[in-house]
Amino acid sequence: MKVLAVASEIHPLIKTGGLADVVGALPAALKGHDVAVTTVIPGYPAVMAASDSWQTVAKLPGFFGGRTAIKRASIGELDLLAVDAPHLFDRPGNPYVDADGRDWLDNPQRYCALSSAAAEICHGLVKAYRPDIVHVHDWQAAMTLAYLNYAEAVRPKSVITVHNLAFQGQYPRSILGSLGLPQRAFALDGVEYYGMIGFLKAGLHFADRITTVSPRYAAEIKTAEAGMGLEGLLAGRADVLSGIVNGIDERVWNPQTDPNLVVNYDAKSLARRAGNRKALEERFGLDHDNSPLFCLVSRMTWQKGIDILAEALPHLVSSGARLALLGSGDRELEGIFRQASLQHRGRVGAVFGFDEALSHLMFGGSDMTLVPSRFEPCGLTQLYGLRYGCIPVVARVGGLSDTIVDANDAALTLKAATGVQFQPITPDMLRDAISRAIALYNDKPVWQAMQRRGMGLDQSWDLRAASYAKLYRELLA
């Protein structure tokens, strides 16, 4: 079976968040289920530089205002089709924003170019290639399904995966002409969304199947509380909506072989983690002692509850614990933690920026990882934490709720606990969760049993890929 995936990020070529991890890991896992994935991605500089064997397989002259070529290459286990459109994608840095952190003004045209190219590929633009299924990820690729809908051609079955409903791609009606869609597309049963053009809305409307990245989030987004305006549409499509929990790439996230760690270890040699911890203490300017070390690796946004952590920080410090934070995003939130690291010198350390290698060391050397998200479709850092023996302390929401078993009395008795959960998602309850985690940490036999339990869980993509393969087969049946 041939699946054409469409996405704006793919690990290891270009990554700003969890989307890239998923899009990068699924193809290799699906191979084992007789599914051949080809992924269409924008030809950003990092993408074009990742191979010197790009071959032009199609040309689109005058495409969204410039010369565009579709180029093919295999990189590792990924079969890629890049939309090489320098006028749209040859820009440095983060894919979505300029050096000042502002969205590129032509983002709607840029991601419609990606989507329109993907639709053309479905129609046979690339010689000898026709996918059975097109699988689009998030708002940047969602319009693929609109282009397919308004074209007079046979179209493949389609799946859309929502990694985060907070990003929807909403733009004024006036740009419709520049997107190459017919005027009739601006309708309730088309791309219209509250008087604007809604990219994600269009994808959700046209897709044959909708998935999101955990069952609990699939349920949450049908409610007004978490549906972000799309709850009506999603509830109306409940029969085609399901949740498949993310896996992790166990070749990349393996403490036994991870080259980013100072010391490799496994569940039988947990004491070796001390070497990574020492390296972290040095990197973050933290005191060397035996107190519990919390870490947080995250985009710094409202979603991730970083402000909730800021409020609970004095409690963390007065409880004798330390914090290492790696994040990028909201400048104001960065300022709060910059200030905190000065105020609590040796107890709080922060590094701002996107540093993949350092993120690995953080899970390999810290004792607990914090994920105080207000909403979380799945979440990956708690999964990395489990795999690295770094106990997750998480909000009970979305995929965090589905993937962590809270260390309550019953779960501890049953030897099932893997972390600490808290709800409601308030500074008070986070303080309480931090205290519970510290108490568990001080009970070494219980703590180490939890670490080993988490490390032993099967979080491979192979399990999850089976669910996607089943979904594809159902669609083709």
Ligand SMILES: Nc1ncnc2c1ncn2[C@@H]1O[C@H](COP(=O)(O)OP(=O)(O)O[C@H]2O[C@H](CO)[C@@H](O)[C@H](O)[C@H]2O)[C@@H](O)[C@H]1O
């Ligand atoms: N400063 C930094 N330096 C280095 N690495 C950093 C970093 N900040 C974040 N990361 C990394 O980026 C990824 C973030 O993935 P998450 O799943 O935690 O959240 P995100 O909101 O981006 O993803 C969305 O999509 C994913 C995938 O489906 C869902 O799990 C999630 O719930 C949803 O919000 C992780 O690999 C993390 O280690």
